Amino acid sequence: MKSILKLEGISFHLKKINQTILKDITLEIYQSEIFGLTGESGSGKSTLAKIIAGLEKQTSGKKYFFEKEFWGVEPEHRIQILFQNYSASHDPFQKIDSAFNEILKIKKFKTEDLFRHKKEILDLVGLSDTVLSLYPGQLSGGQLQRLALAKLLLLKPPFLILDEPFASQDFVSIVNLIKIFQQVNQKLKTTFLCISHEIPFLMKFCDRIGVMKDGEIKDILTVERKENKIEIKDRHSDYTNFLFQSFGMDI
Amino acid sequence: MIELSDEILRVVELSVSTKSNKVILNNINFTCKEREFLVIIGKNGHGKTTLSLSVANLLNKNVFNVNGKIFFKGKDILSLSDIDLNLIRQKNIGYIPQNPFSSFNPTKKIKTQFEEQSKLKNILLDFYIELMKQLELKNFELILNKYPFELSGGILQRLSAVRCLAFKPELIIADEPTSALDKPVSNLLLSLFYKFVKDEKKTLILITQDLSIAEKFADRIAFLNSGEMNVILNREQFFASKDSIDLKILLEAYQQLKI
Numbered sequence: 196m197k198s199i200l201k202l203e204g205i206s207f208h209l210k211k212i213n214q215t216i217l218k219d220i221t222l223e224i225y226q227s228e229i230f231g232l233t234g235e236s237g238s239g240k241s242t243l244a245k246i247i248a249g250l251e252k253q254t255s256g257k258k259y260f261f262e263k264e265f266w267g268v269e270p271e272h273r274i275q276i277l278f279q280n281y282s283a284s285h286d287p288f289q290k291i292d293s294a295f296n297e298i299l300k301i302k303k304f305k306t307e308d309l310f311r312h313k314k315e316i317l318d319l320v321g322l323s324d325t326v327l328s329l330y331p332g333q334l335s336g337g338q339l340q341r342l343a344l345a346k347l348l349l350l351k352p353p354f355l356i357l358d359e360p361f362a363s364q365d366f367v368s369i370v371n372l373i374k375i376f377q378q379v380n381q382k383l384k385t386t387f388l389c390i391s392h393e394i395p396f397l398m399k400f401c402d403r404i405g406v407m408k409d410g411e412i413k414d415i416l417t418v419e420r421k422e423n424k425i426e427i428k429d430r431h432s433d434y435t436n437f438l439f440q441s442f443g444m445d446i
Numbered sequence: 447m448i449e450l451s452d453e454i455l456r457v458v459e460l461s462v463s464t465k466s467n468k469v470i471l472n473n474i475n476f477t478c479k480e481r482e483f484l485v486i487i488g489k490n491g492h493g494k495t496t497l498s499l500s501v502a503n504l505l506n507k508n509v510f511n512v513n514g515k516i517f518f519k520g521k522d523i524l525s526l527s528d529i530d531l532n533l534i535r536q537k538n539i540g541y542i543p544q545n546p547f548s549s550f551n552p553t554k555k556i557k558t559q560f561e562e563q564s565k566l567k568n569i570l571l572d573f574y575i576e577l578m579k580q581l582e583l584k585n586f587e588l589i590l591n592k593y594p595f596e597l598s599g600g601i602l603q604r605l606s607a608v609r610c611l612a613f614k615p616e617l618i619i620a621d622e623p624t625s626a627l628d629k630p631v632s633n634l635l636l637s638l639f640y641k642f643v644k645d646e647k648k649t650l651i652l653i654t655q656d657l658s659i660a661e662k663f664a665d666r667i668a669f670l671n672s673g674e675m676n677v678i679l680n681r682e683q684f685f686a687s688k689d690s691i692d693l694k695i696l697l698e699a700y701q702q703l704k705i
Contacts, residue, residue: 235628236600336490363625365489365655366699392628395705425705441629444705 196225198262199354199386200247200274205256207242207410216242218410220256226353227384229376231397233438234407240390243407244356247388248276260354272301276356281343285331291342292327298349313349319382320345320375337368341375348379355379357389361396373400394442398425406435416446452480453519454617454649455501460514462493462500462673470496472673474514478617478651483643485660486653488670489696494653495544497670498621501651502541503531518617536567540615542623546602550594556605557590560612567613577608580638582631599626607635611642617649618642624659636663657700661685669693 200223207217217239224230232240245251247258249268260269268274278284286294295313304312314324320341331339340360347355357376361369377400379385391397397404398418404427406414414431427446439446455478462471470493478484488494499505500512503523515522518539523531535541543549551559560574578586581604594602603626610618620639624632640663643650654660660667660681667684669677671692679687687693 235630236626237598363490363622363655366657366696366703367489370699370702394629395703398705399703438630441633442705 196228198223199226199228199260200224200388201259201262202247203257203259205243205246205253205258207239207246207251208254216410217246217253220410220412222405222412222415224386224388227380227386228403229380229387229389229401231401231404232388232390232407233392233394233397233404234413235438236392238407239410240407241358244276244358244388244390248274248356250276272350273352274354274356275347275350275352276358277340277344277347277360279359279362281340282331282336284343284346285339287330287332289330290327291329291331294346295327295349298346302350316345316348319348319379321371337364337371340364340372344375344379348383348385351383352385354386354388357387357391359391360389361391361393369396376400394439394444398427406431406438408434454478454480454482455651456515456517457501458515458517460497460500460512460516462496462505462513463511465509465511470510470673471500474675476668476675476678478649480649481643481647482649483640483663483665484649484651484668485664485666486651486668486670486675487655487657487660487696488653489655489692492670493673494670495621497675498541498619498651498653502535502539502619504541537613538616540610540613540618542606542610542618542620544621544625546599546606546626547594549606550602552594555591555593556597560590560609563609563613569612574608574612577611577638578604581608581634600628600631603627604631604635607638611638614642614646614648617651619651619653621653622655623652624654624656632659639663657696669696 202220202222205217205220208215220243234240242251246253252267258265260273299309313327317324317326322338322341322345326334326342334342360372364372373396376387380387389397389401401418404416404418405412414429414435416427416429416431419426419428436446457474457476460471460474463469474497486494486497501516505512512524516524518534523534560571564571564574575586583589583601583604589597589601603623607623624635627635636659639650642648664681666678666680668675669690671690677687677689677693685697
């Protein structure tokens with residue numbers, strides 16, 4: 196398995212309140228893998244995601260993408276992030292088609308390929324191409340989230356961070372979303388880092404799950420999925436056990 | 447009028463629409479008894495929050511048309527005067543809003559806000575602290591001396607539950623009270639609610655999307671779909687229900703996501 200993202204000794208310290216948010220995190224994520232990240236609120240999950248995306252700068256430590264070191268934002272914008280507050284990633288006064296075109300300017304497409312490409316991505320996230328002529332306000336919450344995902348996928352980034360994608364979604368939408376993530380993963384070979392509290396959902400589609408507590412990654416668990424049976428066989432800490440038990444699971 | 451010894455709330459033919467005639471709730475009927483844990487389930491945008499707001503009579507009358515009757519212990523709270531309504535709200539009905547950030551006064555410290563309430567309702571401040579400890583807010587002194595915007599959503603959500611539980615209202619309406627909490631803390635809060643309902647003989651209406659909460663705690667579950675509430679059943683019956691197609695789809699999705 197080839198590494199796509201490697202973190203070496205990442206620490207994050209807030210001077211103002213003298214608090215260490217992340218302590219010496221070392222993590223390797225492999226190509227076209229789905230990696231889940233879970234843990235209690237305030238354990239530093241989102242901060243870690245922000246550091247990977249370059250929205251925060253680590254106090255110490257190194258980041259590697261395709262075995263090349265980078266600082267801050269990945270220079271070719273190959274790491275993208277789907278924010279929890281997805282509705283804020285749309286301009287309410289811009290038609291969706293025009294927003295798509297703006298993104299696609301970065302990659303120089305032939306005009307005749309343009310529509311085909313947009314349709315391909317919209318198909319992937321389960322939206323019809325009629326949304327192109329609409330404004331974001333005309334879509335529902337679930338559709339807006341999938342639209343935000345489509346916008347990210349237009350440039351086919353090899354690495355995608357999902358920040359709490361299941362928050363405030365109903366079960367029908369969640370089943371749908373998981374299917375979409377799996378499809379994108381298979382078709383575009385996108386690597387996912389998915390942050391969520393909801394361990395049962397992560398177990399449905401993640402290859403590995405990292406458990407964070409107090410700014411450290413306590414355990415990395417490999418999820419084994421065989422014919423309707425999902426198992427975790429790794430050795431793990433008491434905290435991980437406690438967390439899984441709160442969902443009524445014994446591992 | 448309607449006076450049953452253990453009936454707390456009766457909603458009769460409640461309909462809510464906007465001034466531009468968009469129907470949000472259509473002919474809702476249900477009752478709630480003392481010591482009942484009622485969970486209202488529904489998908490995004492199907493009127494859950496509107497229902498909870500109208501039961502507490504908090505909807506803006508300039509924006510919404512509200513028709514029907516809501517009896518709280520025999521009194522129709524939709525036709526009460528503002529003074530009587532405020533008395534009921536102060537003593538008998540507690541409301542935990544969905545958005546924890548906008549439910550506190552941003553210009554006052556948490557401690558001041560709790561003190562104001564405790565004076566008004568004759569509660570000791572220690573009781574608030576006791577509840578905070580039960581919800582894993584162990585550094586309570588630090589939290590009490592902060593302004594709401596200095597605290598995280600998870601902490602504020604717990605505080606707004608504490609604020610409501612402290613004055614022991616007869617009816618609590620909680621709108622997604624665990625949306626910003628992680629599972630262990632969410633379980634703690636829900637157990638606290640459960641104890642409150644069963645030991646103190648109170649009533650709770652909890653609004654959520656999370657069927658696992660309903661499966662664990664609810665006495666009865668109502669399914670709200672496109673503004674209508676056709677299914678309201680006991681817990682066991684609800685999970686085997688085949689009455690509504692939308693409910694069937696939701697239950698199937700829930701079973702798929704279960705481990």
